[in-house]
Amino acid sequence: MPIMSRIRKTLVVFTAFAIAMLGFQFFTASPAAADADVQARTVYYTAYAYSSQSAQAAQIWNSRVPNLNMVSRSNGTIRIYATTGGGSRAYPCGLGCATIYIDSRDIAAGHNTLRIISHEIGHGHRLPDTYNGICSYLMSGGSAGTSCTNPYPNSGEASRVNSYYAGFALKGPAPVSGGVYAPTYPSTS
Numbered sequence: 001m002p003i004m005s006r007i008r009k010t011l012v013v014f015t016a017f018a019i020a021m022l023g024f025q026f027f028t029a030s031p032a033a034a035d036a037d038v039q040a041r042t043v044y045y046t047a048y049a050y051s052s053q054s055a056q057a058a059q060i061w062n063s064r065v066p067n068l069n070m071v072s073r074s075n076g077t078i079r080i081y082a083t084t085g086g087g088s089r090a091y092p093c094g095l096g097c098a099t100i101y102i103d104s105r106d107i108a109a110g111h112n113t114l115r116i117i118s119h120e121i122g123h124g125h126r127l128p129d130t131y132n133g134i135c136s137y138l139m140s141g142g143s144a145g146t147s148c149t150n151p152y153p154n155s156g157e158a159s160r161v162n163s164y165y166a167g168f169a170l171k172g173p174a175p176v177s178g179g180v181y182a183p184t185y186p187s188t189s
């Protein structure tokens with residue numbers, strides 16, 4: 001076969017293949033585009049106590065994490081209870097799943113209720129405690145002191161959670177254990 005003819009034939013085959021691939025992509029593009037529209041994952045929560053602060057905390061999380069949409073409903077996977085003693089704490093059961101206890105003694109000691117709830121919900125979004133004493137970190141918890149009233153995850157915390165929910169359909173969630181909100185620190189003096 002003359003060289004030009006061979007090149008022409010190769011081009012024809014390649015073009016046919018490219019068109020076939022385009023057709024395939026066009027066919028598969030629609031469901032993918034539809035998926036992007038419903039990207040935010042709904043996580044249902046139930047506040048058996050502190051309902052107004054829990055609603056505020058859910059709004060805070062929704063406003064900072066585009067891939068997340070927390071919605072109040074009975075029998076939610078994030079459950080918020082009041083308790084007295086033992087410390088405010090969360091028992092995570094996966095991404096978007098946790099049993100949370102808000103200790104009235106933490107509130108009596110001066111810790112901000114909304115920050116505590118928002119922090120414990122953070123454990124339900126797979127964030128661990130940092131306890132670094134920095135108020136701009138939601139997951140620093142009670143280590144930032146009672147004067148810290150910040151209930152917002154910082155950009156790093158929010159983007160981490162956002163990435164977890166982005167991959168929610170692909171990767172299974174892994175539980176993360178949280179400590180109590182305000183553990184007792186050994187004195188440094």
Ligand SMILES: [Zn+2]
Nearest residue numbers: 129178179181
């Ligand atoms: Zn914690």
